[in-house]
Structures are given as structure tokens and as C-alpha cells.
Amino acid sequence: MEPTVTEAVNPAETESIPVKKEQLTAIAVDFSKREGVPLIKKFALFNSGMVALNQYERDAHLLDGLRTDSLRIDIFMGNEGQPFAHVVDGTAEDMTYHFEELDSLVGLLEEHGVRPYWSWCYIPFPLQQDGDWRKGPVSLEQWQSMFRELAAHYREQGLRIAYHEVYNEPDCGDTFFLGTMEDYTELYIRAARGLKEGDPDAVIGGPSTAFINLTGAAAMHSFLEKVLEENVPLDFFSYHSYGCDTYQYISRTRQAREILAQYVDFDTTELHLNEYNSLIQPFLSDGPAEHSMGGATMLTSFEQLLEETDVTLAHWAQFLDTGYEPLGSVDTKGRIKAPYWAYWMYSQMPEERVLVKGLPEENEAGLHALASADAESACILLWNDATESRTAEIRLENSPFTSGKCEIYVMNDESDPYWQSEGEIKLQPQATVDVQETGESITVDLPAGGIAFYRFSDGAVMEKTERAGTMIRKHYYFPERGKKSYSFYDETDNTVYLGMNGEYSARAIVAEELKSLPDIVQLECLFGGRYQEIDSNTSFSVRIDYAVGEDYTKAVLYTFMPMNPRRDSTVPWGTKREADSVILCDTLLIGNSWLMLKSNAPEGWSGRAIITYDMHSTGEDTWAELKLKPVEE
Known part of the structure; x- marks a missing residue:
């Protein structure tokens, strides 16, 4: 049967079939702590x-x-x-x-x-x-x-x-x-x-x-x-x-x-x-x-x-x-x-993945959970890929929303409208309740193949920003394939995601190649974790390779701190050589920076450039999100 609202939200108010203690998995979601690879849309x-x-x-x-x-x-x-x-x-x-x-x-x-x-x-x-x-x-x-x-x-x-x-x-x-x-x-x-x-x-x-x-x-x-x-x-x-x-x-x-x-x-x-x-x-x-x-x-x-x-x-x-x-x-x-x-x-789900605690080792029980949060919403997604039912009790810690609404979506074979009707199927929540009604914990029963999705929001909607320039292509570099560090340019939200993801020494690097760039762009950066001097490669930088005609002729490097000349500076695109000039930018790590593209460009610049985002051995818990935006007039 289709789950009731109380069954999905507050087990204390439901008369559903009792759950044996050994069948129940207690997990916690801490919305204040980032964890793992973001929920990128690759x-x-x-x-x-x-x-x-x-x-x-x-x-x-x-x-x-x-x-x-x-x-x-x-x-x-x-x-x-x-x-x-x-x-x-x-x-x-x-x-x-x-x-x-x-x-x-x-x-x-x-x-x-x-x-x-x-x-x-x-x-x-x-x-x-x-x-x-x-x-x-x-x-x-x-x-x-x-x-x-x-x-x-x-x-x-x-x-x-x-x-x-x-x-x-x-x-x-x-x-x-x-x-x-x-x-x-x-x-x-x-x-x-x-x-x-x-x-x-x-x-x-x-x-x-x-x-x-x-x-x-x-x-x-x-x-x-x-x-x-x-x-x-x-x-x-x-x-x-x-x-x-x-x-x-x-x-x-x-x-x-x-x-x-x-x-x-x-x-x-x-x-x-x-x-x-x-x-x-x-x-x-x-x-x-x-x-x-x-x-x-x-x-x-x-x-x-x-x-x-x-x-x-x-x-x-x-x-x-x-x-x-x-x-x-x-x-x-x-x-x-x-x-x-x-x-x-x-x-x-927002890309900003947060900590989920208490899941069984290697997910042997078939219960899985992902959670994430940004300024617009906080989400929890649970599913059961086992052939037997599972029940989860979810404790909510440091929720970013204390008011607003919680939308609850449930999908299982008994509630699936595809098999229950012949008409048009629309995506809509099984219930929408006040955030306060969810309390400090949620209990959800997941039959075999069952999925449940909770989305908390106060109704505010973030403004979508325009892209700076026209996308030509993305560039990736994996000099250490198999390491857990990640780099990804998410074209669906125009955001770069970099992170060490537990690696002590590693490189996360990705680039976007653009044309029709304006003279000045704004780089928005959110950096998390503790920046550490790990080794000679430690650096956090953004590089601009400029095209003149069909060739890339000049590179300018914006860096948070002075860089060790012995570092691995390989960049396998653009000019493919050391940057022609280096600009120290103390805002690169902590907020918004203006990149003066035109004033640093070579003569004859076509408006085309490769923007490279490079995080190298900055600390095993460090991550960054970067977004290139046109300067607001």
C-alpha cells in the first residue's frame, strides 16, 4: 500500500506494523560537515x-x-x-x-x-x-x-x-x-x-x-x-x-x-x-x-x-x-x-554532500543513504537494493532549516503510479509538511527496491548566474589515476569541484575552454578544510592561457601563495609551458576575485582562453568550489 504521511514522517504517530530492533538501522545526517566526493552531475x-x-x-x-x-x-x-x-x-x-x-x-x-x-x-x-x-x-x-x-x-x-x-x-x-x-x-x-x-x-x-x-x-x-x-x-x-x-x-x-x-x-x-x-x-x-x-x-x-x-x-x-x-x-x-x-x-540534490553516519559496512544490509545541503535546500535520499525490506531511523543534526517545508517523495512497487493507473504520471510529493513536524528524527520503511527522498527548504530561491563566455570544451588531467582526489567541471551548474578527498598528496586539476570572454570576469571561490603546506607541490591556483589566432601564446597564473619553483607545474594544454607571469591573489581562496583578462592579455587576443583550476596537495580534508561569472554592471 502507499505509505501514509505519518509513516514517512513521524513513527510515533503511526500504527504501522512494529519493526524488530534487529531490522532497524540507526543513522545520522550531520548537515554541518562535508564528506566525500560531491554529488556532481556527471x-x-x-x-x-x-x-x-x-x-x-x-x-x-x-x-x-x-x-x-x-x-x-x-x-x-x-x-x-x-x-x-x-x-x-x-x-x-x-x-x-x-x-x-x-x-x-x-x-x-x-x-x-x-x-x-x-x-x-x-x-x-x-x-x-x-x-x-x-x-x-x-x-x-x-x-x-x-x-x-x-x-x-x-x-x-x-x-x-x-x-x-x-x-x-x-x-x-x-x-x-x-x-x-x-x-x-x-x-x-x-x-x-x-x-x-x-x-x-x-x-x-x-x-x-x-x-x-x-x-x-x-x-x-x-x-x-x-x-x-x-x-x-x-x-x-x-x-x-x-x-x-x-x-x-x-x-x-x-x-x-x-x-x-x-x-x-x-x-x-x-x-x-x-x-x-x-x-x-x-x-x-x-x-x-x-x-x-x-x-x-x-x-x-x-x-x-x-x-x-x-x-x-x-x-x-x-x-x-x-x-x-x-x-x-x-x-x-x-x-x-x-x-x-x-x-x-x-x-x-545539491552537490554539497554532507556526512552520513551509521550505515552498515559495505552496505551489506542493502540500505543506502546520501545527503547534501546548500543555501536553497537540504536533501536526504535513501534506498534499499536488497530483496528484503529495511527500516531506517534517521537522526537530523545541525539542520540548516528550522522553518519552511519538507517535501517527501516515496517510490516503491506498491505506490508506483506507472502500475497503478493508465493516466498521465506527474512527479509530486506524497506529502508536504512543516519542517518542525519532522522533529529531530525520521523513520522510514523501505521495501525491496524502495526509495525515499526528503527535501527541506524555506522557499528561498538562489538567482542563477550567467556563464562568462561561450563553452568550447572541458579539459581533464589525471597524472595519478586511481587516487581519491577529484576534479570536475559541472556544466549543468557552471561550477568547478576540486578536492583531496582524504589524499595526503595529490593533484586535482580541470579546465574550461571558452570563447567570447569579456574583458573582466569574477571568480567566486568557496574553500573548505584546513590549507596545509604538505610538500613542494602545495599550491592553489587559477591559470589563464590566451589564444591569438589559432595558437595559445601567453599564460598568466593567479596563485593564493608563492609557489615552489620545484613543484610539478605541468599543464598539458594551452601554451604547455610555465606561466609567463604570476599574480599573487590573496582573495583567491576566501571569496571573490576579479580576473583582469583584457589587461593581461597578449596583443591580438581573440577573446578565447583556457581557464585552469588547480589544487595540489593542500591538505587531505580540503575542497573547493569555483564559479566563473560575468562582472555585474
């Missing part, structure tokens, strides 16, 4: 290329409730009957391009704050051998030319494709590609060259491996070594995981990391788990993927993948149902299922 969505444009037009509004970085889509060229089959047509000697529907989709996604992530697959009609979309291309020169035209189109139209991926699952038997990994590597190299020719700013990756565990390290090393030999970019390394074993997505992530970590040249390569689902196959109608257990296992994967800090994107499979497998969070009629609710709940 989670995104995947859709098969089988989803047609009219389905997006009907359901795109559902993206508004989700803080999703990007939507990855298999373009599915060359397969007759698929929505985008004829993007490239004509003959090998005279290819024609039909961008109308894809461009419409780019604009639609942009309206809802989502960036397109194109997986360019498969073999288009004019380049096929024997009329097979899995076989080819007949000409590598024309394949490269095609990618040049694809990238150039978007650059000329001013439409940003956040990520270009070359092909999809070339190692999935004969399902998608009739060739070897060596054949795929040649396709990748030619495509990467073409994309860069068409758009020098294109962010390019692969190999979109279906089975990194079965295809093997040797094949991956061969791919990487050939990419290095041919000097083509690999901005991200992509891999997939559909459940055959519990937490398979973690083991595959660690396999990918172990391979990449052997190459210094790939220290700037991001890991993208860009198609995954954490449930165990097969995926059947009315199965876990369509029930609250699907949402609970999704949240468990989010919690675990937060700790895999060189995974900068993880695309959940999937957003919209295709009618082929019921994996979508939204069905073919546009009705939302429980996993959508789970994604939505996580999306509502």
Missing part, C-alpha cells in the same frame, strides 16, 4: 538510434527535471528503416548530407539544457560493401572525408556537439561490425583525422567497446599504441557494461583505468562509461528495469561511480524506450517509470 543518458524525432519532440520536456550532462545517441546510419539512416546518402564519389532532423534534435536538446553526444555509427549507404551497414567502408579516404563534412557542418552552423564518438561496439561479435579490432582502429584513425579537419575543437573518442573484459587488454593496447603512432586525438576512452555480474560496471571501469594508466600520453583522456545498466540480464517486460528496483540499483551505481573520479561521464541506458527492450525510464507512450523518479531525485 551522470547522463543514452538512447538507441531507434528512437525517432517525434518521440523526442513529445518527451523532451521530461529532460527538464533531470540534471543530465549529455544525451548519447547512436546515429544508426545506413540501416534502412531507422530514424537517421539517411543522414549520409548518395554515392561514394558524391555523398549527400541530410542534417535536418539531427539539427532539429540538437536545438531541441539545447532548449532543455542537454548537450548532444553523437555516436557516429554505422556504415552509411554510399560506403557500404554488399549493402551491409556492418561491412565497410569501401573507401577510407571517403570515410575520412565524410567525418570532415559532418564536423564542419556543426561548426559552420554554430551548433556544439559536445562529444563525437567513432562507431559503436565494434567488438560485439557480428552484431554491429563485420571486422576485427584492427579494422576498427583504422576506421577510428581516419575518422578522428576527418573530425579534426572539419572542426579543430571537436572532442573525439572511442573505441566504444562492448566487452573490454572479453576483447582483452592486448587489443586495447594495440588500439592505443596505433592511436599514438598516428598522432590522432583520444579525448575519451569509452566502454559499456550491461549486467552479467553484480557491479560489473565497476570491474570494467577498473580494467579500462589499468590499461590507460600505462600511458603518460593518455593522462588527459577521460573515461566514459557511456552505455550501461546495473541490472542483471535478461531485460524483460515487467522486469526490474520497469520497477523501483531498477531505480534503486541505478542509485547504487551512482554512489559507487562517484568514487571512480576519472570517470567523467556515465550514461544510463536508457532514457526513452525503443519498443525492443524495456530499458527506458520513459515508455513508448511517454509515461515515466520508477528509474526516472530515482534519476530525478538525485538530480534535485
Whole structure:
């Protein structure tokens, strides 16, 4: 049955079935203490290329409730009957391009704050051998030319494709590609060259491996070594995981990391788990993927993948149902299922994660909890991925809200409107009560797959700030893959997150590349923890690399304190050398700083720059949040 308000809020006032003491887990949430990796929104969505444009037009509004970085889509060229089959047509000697529907989709996604992530697959009609979309291309020169035209189109139209991926699952038997990994590597190299020719700013990756565990390290090393030999970019390394074993997505992530970590040249390569689902196959109608257990296992994967800090994107499979497998969070009629609710709940949580105490070791009991708070709201998200029910008693410590409202959302199979009615499903709280009514503790019963979300707020809404400049791309650097330190640029809220996360000596560094920057920008910084002089690398800085024409010619470094000349000063982008000038900025760590971009720029500056945020060995409990903003007039 649907939980009552008193059952969800105050157990003292309910006559629900008594809970045995050994079944109850007592936890505490201390809103005054930061903990761990922030609840960054590096989670995104995947859709098969089988989803047609009219389905997006009907359901795109559902993206508004989700803080999703990007939507990855298999373009599915060359397969007759698929929505985008004829993007490239004509003959090998005279290819024609039909961008109308894809461009419409780019604009639609942009309206809802989502960036397109194109997986360019498969073999288009004019380049096929024997009329097979899995076989080819007949000409590598024309394949490269095609990618040049694809990238150039978007650059000329001013439409940003956040990520270009070359092909999809070339190692999935004969399902998608009739060739070897060596054949795929040649396709990748030619495509990467073409994309860069068409758009020098294109962010390019692969190999979109279906089975990194079965295809093997040797094949991956061969791919990487050939990419290095041919000097083509690999901005991200992509891999997939559909459940055959519990937490398979973690083991595959660690396999990918172990391979990449052997190459210094790939220290700037991001890991993208860009198609995954954490449930165990097969995926059947009315199965876990369509029930609250699907949402609970999704949240468990989010919690675990937060700790895999060189995974900068993880695309959940999937957003919209295709009618082929019921994996979508939204069905073919546009009705939302429980996993959508789970994604939505996580999306509502502030990034500023706070301390949760008392959870069982390794979450053996199946009970999970995340909590966070900012000036706008404080949230607690609980879920149970066990097959038996769990009950939690949550003590609230140092709550930032003593007045206002608490919204309570509950999702389980008995309350899921997807299975209880045929009508439109709207996200709405099961109850809204005064904050005072929640008291100092909350007790919640979670059946198998159950999810509960509490959001406290006094109703105040923070003003949204405009972005300074136009985003071109993000840059990451992982010189010490596997350490717990984190760095992330969250494009959904225009904020940089850096932290040592318990590491004694580590580096957290990330950059945003922008164009059309103003003469002056404001840098807002919130720094937490105790800044310590750990070693010769200890530093906290922001670096500006200036572009003149097509080249980066000058770098200016703003630093909180004088820096040791023996430190590791490597910055693998921009000028790639020591800064030309250093500016001591004592406000960098403690508040707002003005960065005088124009007055420090070289002659002929184009308005384009790379802004690098760099925290290095500042103390194991230190963290920072930074936001670049236009100066208010």
C-alpha cells in the first residue's frame, strides 16, 4: 500500500506494523560537515538510434527535471528503416548530407539544457560493401572525408556537439561490425583525422567497446599504441557494461583505468562509461528495469561511480524506450517509470554532500543513504537494493532549516503510479509538511527496491548566474589515476569541484575552454578544510592561457601563495609551458576575485582562453568550489 504521511514522517504517530530492533538501522545526517566526493552531475543518458524525432519532440520536456550532462545517441546510419539512416546518402564519389532532423534534435536538446553526444555509427549507404551497414567502408579516404563534412557542418552552423564518438561496439561479435579490432582502429584513425579537419575543437573518442573484459587488454593496447603512432586525438576512452555480474560496471571501469594508466600520453583522456545498466540480464517486460528496483540499483551505481573520479561521464541506458527492450525510464507512450523518479531525485540534490553516519559496512544490509545541503535546500535520499525490506531511523543534526517545508517523495512497487493507473504520471510529493513536524528524527520503511527522498527548504530561491563566455570544451588531467582526489567541471551548474578527498598528496586539476570572454570576469571561490603546506607541490591556483589566432601564446597564473619553483607545474594544454607571469591573489581562496583578462592579455587576443583550476596537495580534508561569472554592471 502507499505509505501514509505519518509513516514517512513521524513513527510515533503511526500504527504501522512494529519493526524488530534487529531490522532497524540507526543513522545520522550531520548537515554541518562535508564528506566525500560531491554529488556532481556527471551522470547522463543514452538512447538507441531507434528512437525517432517525434518521440523526442513529445518527451523532451521530461529532460527538464533531470540534471543530465549529455544525451548519447547512436546515429544508426545506413540501416534502412531507422530514424537517421539517411543522414549520409548518395554515392561514394558524391555523398549527400541530410542534417535536418539531427539539427532539429540538437536545438531541441539545447532548449532543455542537454548537450548532444553523437555516436557516429554505422556504415552509411554510399560506403557500404554488399549493402551491409556492418561491412565497410569501401573507401577510407571517403570515410575520412565524410567525418570532415559532418564536423564542419556543426561548426559552420554554430551548433556544439559536445562529444563525437567513432562507431559503436565494434567488438560485439557480428552484431554491429563485420571486422576485427584492427579494422576498427583504422576506421577510428581516419575518422578522428576527418573530425579534426572539419572542426579543430571537436572532442573525439572511442573505441566504444562492448566487452573490454572479453576483447582483452592486448587489443586495447594495440588500439592505443596505433592511436599514438598516428598522432590522432583520444579525448575519451569509452566502454559499456550491461549486467552479467553484480557491479560489473565497476570491474570494467577498473580494467579500462589499468590499461590507460600505462600511458603518460593518455593522462588527459577521460573515461566514459557511456552505455550501461546495473541490472542483471535478461531485460524483460515487467522486469526490474520497469520497477523501483531498477531505480534503486541505478542509485547504487551512482554512489559507487562517484568514487571512480576519472570517470567523467556515465550514461544510463536508457532514457526513452525503443519498443525492443524495456530499458527506458520513459515508455513508448511517454509515461515515466520508477528509474526516472530515482534519476530525478538525485538530480534535485545539491552537490554539497554532507556526512552520513551509521550505515552498515559495505552496505551489506542493502540500505543506502546520501545527503547534501546548500543555501536553497537540504536533501536526504535513501534506498534499499536488497530483496528484503529495511527500516531506517534517521537522526537530523545541525539542520540548516528550522522553518519552511519538507517535501517527501516515496517510490516503491506498491505506490508506483506507472502500475497503478493508465493516466498521465506527474512527479509530486506524497506529502508536504512543516519542517518542525519532522522533529529531530525520521523513520522510514523501505521495501525491496524502495526509495525515499526528503527535501527541506524555506522557499528561498538562489538567482542563477550567467556563464562568462561561450563553452568550447572541458579539459581533464589525471597524472595519478586511481587516487581519491577529484576534479570536475559541472556544466549543468557552471561550477568547478576540486578536492583531496582524504589524499595526503595529490593533484586535482580541470579546465574550461571558452570563447567570447569579456574583458573582466569574477571568480567566486568557496574553500573548505584546513590549507596545509604538505610538500613542494602545495599550491592553489587559477591559470589563464590566451589564444591569438589559432595558437595559445601567453599564460598568466593567479596563485593564493608563492609557489615552489620545484613543484610539478605541468599543464598539458594551452601554451604547455610555465606561466609567463604570476599574480599573487590573496582573495583567491576566501571569496571573490576579479580576473583582469583584457589587461593581461597578449596583443591580438581573440577573446578565447583556457581557464585552469588547480589544487595540489593542500591538505587531505580540503575542497573547493569555483564559479566563473560575468562582472555585474
